[in-house]
Amino acid sequence: MRSDEELLAEFRADPDGSPGRAAASELLGRHQRQVYLWCHRVVRDPERALDLAQEVLTKAFRSMADFEGRSRFSSWLFVIARNRCLSAVTAPSLLRDEEADPDQIASSGPDPAARYEQQVDEDALRELMMQHLDEQEREALWLRCFERMTVEDITRILDLQAVSGARALLQRARRKLRAALERREEGDR
Amino acid sequence: MRNEDGCLAPDELDAMAKWPASDRRIVHARNCPRCRALIEAHRLFHAPTPEELGAPHVEAADAALSAHLERIMQPAAPSPSTGNDSWWRLLFAPAMRPALAFAAITIVVGATVFVPRMLTRTSAPVLRGGSHAELVLQAPAIRADGALALRWQSVPQATHYRAVFYSTSLEELGHSGDLTGTQVVLMRTQLPAAARTGDLLIRIVAMRGGDELARSQAESLLR
Numbered sequence: 001m002r003s004d005e006e007l008l009a010e011f012r013a014d015p016d017g018s019p020g021r022a023a024a025s026e027l028l029g030r031h032q033r034q035v036y037l038w039c040h041r042v043v044r045d046p047e048r049a050l051d052l053a054q055e056v057l058t059k060a061f062r063s064m065a066d067f068e069g070r071s072r073f074s075s076w077l078f079v080i081a082r083n084r085c086l087s088a089v090t091a092p093s094l095l096r097d098e099e100a101d102p103d104q105i106a107s108s109g110p111d112p113a114a115r116y117e118q119q120v121d122e123d124a125l126r127e128l129m130m131q132h133l134d135e136q137e138r139e140a141l142w143l144r145c146f147e148r149m150t151v152e153d154i155t156r157i158l159d160l161q162a163v164s165g166a167r168a169l170l171q172r173a174r175r176k177l178r179a180a181l182e183r184r185e186e187g188d189r
Numbered sequence: 190m191r192n193e194d195g196c197l198a199p200d201e202l203d204a205m206a207k208w209p210a211s212d213r214r215i216v217h218a219r220n221c222p223r224c225r226a227l228i229e230a231h232r233l234f235h236a237p238t239p240e241e242l243g244a245p246h247v248e249a250a251d252a253a254l255s256a257h258l259e260r261i262m263q264p265a266a267p268s269p270s271t272g273n274d275s276w277w278r279l280l281f282a283p284a285m286r287p288a289l290a291f292a293a294i295t296i297v298v299g300a301t302v303f304v305p306r307m308l309t310r311t312s313a314p315v316l317r318g319g320s321h322a323e324l325v326l327q328a329p330a331i332r333a334d335g336a337l338a339l340r341w342q343s344v345p346q347a348t349h350y351r352a353v354f355y356s357t358s359l360e361e362l363g364h365s366g367d368l369t370g371t372q373v374v375l376m377r378t379q380l381p382a383a384a385r386t387g388d389l390l391i392r393i394v395a396m397r398g399g400d401e402l403a404r405s406q407a408e409s410l411l412r
Binding site: 024 | 202203235237248249250251253257348
């Protein structure tokens with residue numbers, strides 16, 4: 001089996017010709033499953049993941065001539081897939097996250113967190129995170145909201161015992177953040 | 190918590206395996222959630238779990254992606270208008286000279302009459318939507334709570350939509366995530382950072398998978 005580098009060299013030798021396209025097709029086909037699974041990991045919907053994976057492969061094919069070889073081809077593909085997926089999903093809010101905080105779903109009536117979020121600047125929320133959360137709570141919330149990581153992946157990265165541990169950590173962090181906001185609002189009155 | 194300067198670049202991920210444990214970038218990455226998230230994502234991309242690989246939808250996706258690759262690898266069809274009767278030869282044929290003269294006069298009159306008017310126009314600039322005109326975006330509105338409300342007409346076969354934001358100097362500032370309905374309310378914090386203040390131009394793009402189906406004209410939002 002030819003290596004990724006050999007296929008790339010073949011593509012570069014004749015990018016518009018039949019052998020070059022065949023090499024590109026083999027190279028991208030070799031990694032298409034990784035791309036799809038990555039997209040599925042982020043969006044958790046097979047149909048959406050397929051659409052995104054198609055976009056990623058198309059973009060990779062169109063940009064292949066620009067690949068400079070500073071990393072493995074698969075790592076370059078990873079960067080394209082990651083960037084595309086991150087822009088395709090809405091980041092969970094710092095104050096509410098129904099997937100990670102099941103207790104939020106049960107709440108009824110006007111949601112005070114939503115009200116705060118409309119009023120408070122994201123920078124102010126980050127400042128409150130620094131002031132009121134401990135290191136692990138900050139990391140968990142950061143990974144969830146800014147890196148859009150799943151609760152399962154956060155569990156692994158933070159070396160927690162179980163997914164329930166990460167959920168509890170996220171819930172605690174959000175409760176502290178909401179309480180800090182409430183105190184701040186009372187102080188402003 | 191986040192060290193922008195010391196964080197790993199994605200194209201360093203392969204090389205870092207060769208760095209000594211004392212390398213400052215390794216030391217930084219160990220304590221930086223952003224870098225750890227990137228490293229973990231890179232690892233998972235290269236080593237999906239057996240559960241992921243064995244999921245029932247993977248095989249169908251594989252087949253669809255192979256078909257997609259086959260499609261995009263097709264060379265573009267050659268243009269039929271090559272050779273002696275190419276379009277520019279037809280355009281400059283003697284029989285076309287009166288039409289060319291009329292076109293030239295129209296351009297001169299247009300440049301003399303309309304360009305000065307356009308230059309003195311005071312309303313906000315508007316981006317035109319190219320060849321697609323069937324997607325209509327209603328005038329964007331800012332709600333009392335500061336959120337941006339957008340509403341547009343649906344486009345048949347569109348799987349999702351995207352709101353694209355431009356500055357009044359027509360520089361693209363960013364876009365929303367994929368939107369599945371025909372209206373959305375975006376909190377200020379959900380807008381691209383550069384689009385949270387000042388006047389904006391907003392356009393909706395209808396997508397089907399990765400293909401653009403239609404785009405609205407850009408509507409201005411004066412704040």
